[in-house]
Amino acid sequence: xxxxxxxxxxxxxxxxxxxxxxxxxxxxxxxxxFLVFFSGWELLSKKQxxxxxxxxxxxxxxxxxxxxxxxxxxITHIGVTLTETILGFILGTLLGTILAAILWWSPFLSKILDxxxxxxxxxxxxxxxxxxxxxxxxxxxxxxxxxxxxxxIITTIVVYTAFKEVDPNxxxxxxxxxxxxxxxxxxxxxxxxxxxxxxxxKVNVGLSWxxxxxxxxxxxxxxxxxxxxxxxxxxxFTLVFLSLFVIAIFATIMYQLVELLxxxxxxx
Amino acid sequence: xxxxKVQDIHHTYFTKDTATTALSDISLTxxxxxxxxxxxxxxxxxxxxxxxxxxxxxxTEGTVLLENKPVSTSQNEIGYMLQQDYLxxxxxxxxxxxxxxxxxxQLNDQxxxxxxxLLNQMGLNDDVKKQLPKxxxxxxxxxxxxxRTLATEPKLLMLDEPxxxxxxxxxxxxxxxxxxxxxxxxxxxxxxTHDIGEAIAMSDRVFLLSPRPGRIHKTFEMxxxxxxxxxxxxxxxxxxxxxxxxxxxxLESLEQG
Numbered sequence: 001x002x003x004x005x006x007x008x009x010x011x012x013x014x015x016x017x018x019x020x021x022x023x024x025x026x027x028x029x030x031x032x033x034f035l036v037f038f039s040g041w042e043l044l045s046k047k048q049x050x051x052x053x054x055x056x057x058x059x060x061x062x063x064x065x066x067x068x069x070x071x072x073x074x075i076t077h078i079g080v081t082l083t084e085t086i087l088g089f090i091l092g093t094l095l096g097t098i099l100a101a102i103l104w105w106s107p108f109l110s111k112i113l114d115x116x117x118x119x120x121x122x123x124x125x126x127x128x129x130x131x132x133x134x135x136x137x138x139x140x141x142x143x144x145x146x147x148x149x150x151x152x153i154i155t156t157i158v159v160y161t162a163f164k165e166v167d168p169n170x171x172x173x174x175x176x177x178x179x180x181x182x183x184x185x186x187x188x189x190x191x192x193x194x195x196x197x198x199x200x201x202k203v204n205v206g207l208s209w210x211x212x213x214x215x216x217x218x219x220x221x222x223x224x225x226x227x228x229x230x231x232x233x234x235x236x237f238t239l240v241f242l243s244l245f246v247i248a249i250f251a252t253i254m255y256q257l258v259e260l261l262x263x264x265x266x267x268x
Numbered sequence: 269x270x271x272x273k274v275q276d277i278h279h280t281y282f283t284k285d286t287a288t289t290a291l292s293d294i295s296l297t298x299x300x301x302x303x304x305x306x307x308x309x310x311x312x313x314x315x316x317x318x319x320x321x322x323x324x325x326x327x328t329e330g331t332v333l334l335e336n337k338p339v340s341t342s343q344n345e346i347g348y349m350l351q352q353d354y355l356x357x358x359x360x361x362x363x364x365x366x367x368x369x370x371x372x373x374q375l376n377d378q379x380x381x382x383x384x385x386l387l388n389q390m391g392l393n394d395d396v397k398k399q400l401p402k403x404x405x406x407x408x409x410x411x412x413x414x415x416r417t418l419a420t421e422p423k424l425l426m427l428d429e430p431x432x433x434x435x436x437x438x439x440x441x442x443x444x445x446x447x448x449x450x451x452x453x454x455x456x457x458x459x460x461t462h463d464i465g466e467a468i469a470m471s472d473r474v475f476l477l478s479p480r481p482g483r484i485h486k487t488f489e490m491x492x493x494x495x496x497x498x499x500x501x502x503x504x505x506x507x508x509x510x511x512x513x514x515x516x517x518x519l520e521s522l523e524q525g
Contacts, residue, residue, distance in 0.1 A: 169354050175324055176348035177368040177420065187367070191358050266358075 056238040061245060064238050074246070081212060081223040082250060084140060088147015089208035089254075093201055095148065096155025103156070104163040104189065105181070121157060125150045126214045133219050143215035143223075150211035151204040162196035163189050198262045205254045209247060270297035271456055272321070272424060277330035279316055290316045292481040294330070298456060303447075305459040305467035305474045307515070309523060313482030314460040318426050321458065322346045334424060347422030349430040353413035355401040361387075361412055362397040368420040383419040390415055390445065407438035414446060418453070425450065425457040431466065443470060443499040464515050468508060469499035476515065478522050486518055 038058045044050045045057035052060075068074035103110040129146060136142040170188040179187065216225025224243045231239030277294040280287050290313040298304050306314045319325040321332050323339040323346070332339055339345055355364045365383050369375040384397070390411040401409055410430060417425065427446070431439040447470055450457050461467050467474045472495050478485040488511070494502045502508060 167354075169350055169352070170356065172324065172348070172350065173354050174367075174371065176322060176346055176426075177371045179371045183371055187371070188356065191356070194358075 053235070054237055056241050060238045061241050064242050065245075068242070074242075077223050077227055077243075078246060078250065080220075081216065081225065081247075084143045084215070084223065085147055085208050085212045085250075086254075087144045088212055089151070089201075089204055091144065092148035092151035092208060093155055093197075093204050096152045096200070097159050097197060099152070099156040100159035100163055101185065101190075103160045104185070110160070117153060117157060121153045125153075126211065129214060129218050132215075138219040143212055143220060146215035147208040147211040151200075151207040154207070155200050155204060158200050159193060159197055162193040166192045194265055195262075198258065198265065201258045201261070202255060205251060205258060209251050213247070271300040271302075271335060272298040273331075273333040273336075274321060275331050275333070277317070277320060277327050277332070279313070279320060279325070279327045279329075289481040291320070291327070292483050294482070294484060296475060296484065296487075298458065300456055301454045302473065303450065303457045303459070303471050305461055305471040306477055307461060307464065307467040307474050307519075308477030308482070308485075309479050309519065310462060312477040312479035314462075314477060315428055317477075317482065318348075318428055318458065318460050321424075322348055322426050324348075345423045346426060347417035347420065347424070348426045349413055349417050349428060351429045352433050353401070353406075353409040355409055355412055355416070357401055360398050360400060361392075361404070364401065364412060365416045365419055367416060372420060374420070379419070382421075383415060386415045386418055387412070389449070405438075406434055407442060410434060410438075410442060411445070414449070418449070418455075423456065425455050427457060427459040429461055430459075432461075432463070439466075440500055440503075446470075447499050464512055464519070465503060466499075468494065468511050468515070469502040474515065476518055476522075485522060488515060 041055070042058050045052045045055060065074070103113065126146065128149060129142075132142045132145050132149070136145055166189050170192065171184050174184050174188055212223075213225040213228070216223040217229050220226045224247055227243040228240050231237060231243065274294060274296045277291055278289070279291040280289045294317060296304075306317060308314055316325065320327045321339070323332065334345055355361075356367070359367070362384075365387060366375060366380060369379050369383065384394075387397070388394070392408060392411060392415075396404060396408070396412075401412070404412065410433075413430075430446075431442055434442065443466065449455075459467065459470060468490065472490055474488040474490065475484050476486045476488065477483065490511070491507050494505055494507055494511075497505060
């Protein structure tokens, strides 16, 4: 008996070791890609095989990054864009979910609005930019609106579909207890759709960045989108790449935060 | 006066292309404390009838009276158990069993204790309270569903094939448990099933329904010796095989007819 146990433990240890080994190889190749990409970029740029004026180089970008951090301008730009993006993201997801709830509440209304949702979804929302800027005055409100509007309709459609697909037997259980429609929504529909809502959050992280950056292209005098446009106009592509680099980092952080929220909300 | 009175129920489902009559001319009464079954092949409208009695569906014609009043779900008169447990996967066992009380705003220390006592009576100890439904086996989950149904102290219990998703051994055990619990509390219950043995073992009366449209084909009174014994004992009783045969032949004739 004891011998068997030892044997199983040994096998289990071997299994854990093989998992660790695989994990190490994955990290190794990831590091290789990272190193090859950036050192290759540096080398090509140094040797002038690619135009350093357009493609810049990692060393130049790093130097600029340090300068911009030291003079404090980068922090301001990041602060502005991040605030806009987070607000747009929250607003878009919240309004989309509320709209989905209204559609679920009234099947009649959802039948009426169906073709309009399809049209609004198909329309490129960023094209509304000029209208928003004039309507809401150039500045934060219009940029936040851009970040929100880009994700509202798709959130509505996805979440509403999920609401409709909740197993009707859960509603039957609640109805036998005399639950009101609001109780049905709160106890069954909404919690059953948390996984879907979280996955739309993940999509919306990306979408909000698009909305906000385009919004900043159009009007602003601050923010990472402005840095890109400014860099483009003065032909300083190091600045453009620096902005891209910062955006990539913060978009990833936001995505990770959503994943953290997912783990909190959905009990595994 | 009867406890439950179902009068001249007709029900038709409408779709764009068809109008299907699911139930026709159903009238029956159930006395307090009685256990009756609706037995019949699939498509005979058993579940529809149950939903109508529970006032979840409004019938095209006819009335249902419980103690001479129309049924109202908001007063917790009805307890309904479905084919699967339908425990809410994101709620703990405790939250699940207190759901009915919470929805009808009857949740207080006394009702909560009652629900937890019921849980213990079903052979589930306090450790499961904080667990999630998926940590429990199928039989345990169905027992939790039974506690959830009984916690609001319904006058009438509806059982819609509650054992059909379980394995045979668990099913036999649960039949005994449900039957004993209902006897103990003197509850009136209606069981929907397509399992002849289950209907005989558990009920006092069996209504055999014929399909398309659903009608009451025949009513079988179970002999007193079977009524008194637990479902498991009833299945082994000498009176059991002959009743089984009688109902079996009726069901066969329905399918050929």
